[in-house]
Amino acid sequence: MQDIPWGVLVILLPVIGTLACFLCPWRSVPLGLTTALAVVVCVAGLGWQVVEQGAQRYAIGGWGAPLGIDLYADGLSLLMLMVTAVVGLGISVYSTSYFKPGRSAIFWPLWLFLWAALNALFLSADIFNLYVTLELLGLAAVALVALAGGADALTGAMRYLLVSLLGSLSYLLGVALLYHSFGSVDIAILAQRMEASPTVWAAIGLMSAGLLLKTALFPLHFWLPPAHASAPTPVSALLSALVVKASFYVLLRLWLEIFPLANSALGQLLGLLGVVAVLWGGLLALRQTRLKMLIAYSTVMQLGYLFLAFPLATAIAWQGSLYLLLSHALAKAAMFMAAGNILYFGGHDRIADLDRVAQRLPLTLAAFGLAGVSSMGLPPSGGFIAKWLLLEASVRSGQWWWAIILILGGLMTAAYILKVVGYAFTQAQVTHEAGAVPAPMEWAALALALAAVLLGLFAPWPLALMEIGLPFGVEAER
Secondary structure, X not given: OOOOOHHHHHHHHXXXXXXXXXXXXXXXXXXXXXXXXXXXXXXXXXXXXXHHHXXXXXXXXXXXXXXXXXXXXOHHXXXXXXXXXXHHHHHHHHHHHHOOHHHXXXXXXXXXXXXXXXXXXXXXXXXXXXHHHXXXXXXXXXXXXXXXXXXXXHHHHHHHHHHHHHHHHHHHHHHHHHHXXXXXXXXXXXXXXXXXXXXXXXXXXXXXXXXXXXXXXXXXXOOHHHHHHHOOHHHHHHHHHHHHHHHHHHHHHHHHHOOOOOOOOHHHHHHHHHHHHHHHHHHHXXXXXXXXXXXXXXXXXXXXXXXXXXXXXXXXXXXXXXXXXXXXXXXXXXXXXXXXXXXXXXXXXXXXXXXXHHHHOHHHHHHHHHHHHHHHOOOOOHHHHHHHHHHHHHHHHOOOHHHHHHHHHHHHHHHHHHHHHXXXXXXXXXOOOOOOOOHHHHHHHHHHHHHHHHOOOOOHHHHHHOOOOOOHHHHHHO
16 A cells, blocks of 8 residues: 555546546446545545655656656645545535536536546646646636536636636746746756746746636636636536635745745735735625625635735744635535525525525525634634634734734624525515425535534644645745
């Protein structure tokens, strides 16, 4: 078991599953579920390997950097793979009942291909492979957004496609500048050779701008709500929980390892943009009349929290940001699934006409409420641990104003979560016929919401994983 290349398998298995579902569309559901379970097992095997032996590096084809391609697994990439596996399994179970056979045959190959791209991105050890995986991820996501059909879905998909291509092009130009300056694209080699210069700063600006566009940080968030709201529910869940986190992961990885930005004002700028995202996203979420749009703007808001760690730039702040990423991925997937259940049940997602959802769909409302607990940052959820770490980092560094934003954002989140819950307990003025929601759809949402809460009870273990091969300590001292 020690010699099994788990890191390679977590990429290879979804690719094999993609081909199998494409060639045998009538068997796509059992093939897709089998692939999802196999990927979870491989991620667990990789986790055991990293914990027991430390960070892992795989030279693809026996050719390592700088000539070949390396895969690298440390605590940061392992946690991303783990949350992707958990959310991915939940989405897979949810989708078995959500899609009709025709759509299901299209969904499964695209979803497994996107999963393979995500796993490859988290394990990539050079900046060009990160570009390739970002492109594959974006193309698969665009196709999934368009899967719903209709004018709104196609418009959202086209806008997403153009934004994705623009972000990738900006990132690629930065990669070209760094390769021209240092003769390598390997992250470890670049970290050794990196020196501040006008070319390096231009590369940093281009790469950061492209990644911020893909992450949908304010004011580059214009594409996210229409894409998420018009997509099928499982697609909305994976976009919000996983896809936008991938570009943030790349930015975080580059910031920690190769960008010489310790004393730069860019960190303060990212923090300010995060503040505006929290306030603006929360305000727009409060104004929404449809549940999926409310959750989409909530995603814009929650993404802003992640960037509050950049002006702090301490080990505790990075841990808080990453822990928030993990808890948000679980909670947001659960929220979108709950919204999808309500839409499936009543044929609409108008908040004012939820019509006693609490009595009719208790598991769904419980999932939404538990996900809201984590989003608000209430104990004992993972969101509480994350915000506590960011609050501690703010106070310790003397930058207390970030703590005010964290508290204010939590209050705004509570306002729009309680708004939905309040309408869920009341009878609508116009009642309507309701359809039965399949049990897998309700239980998948509840399981992910419970995972978001339980993440706070097992905080020492993920926090310890973050220290494996990760330069948090170095960053804190600079």
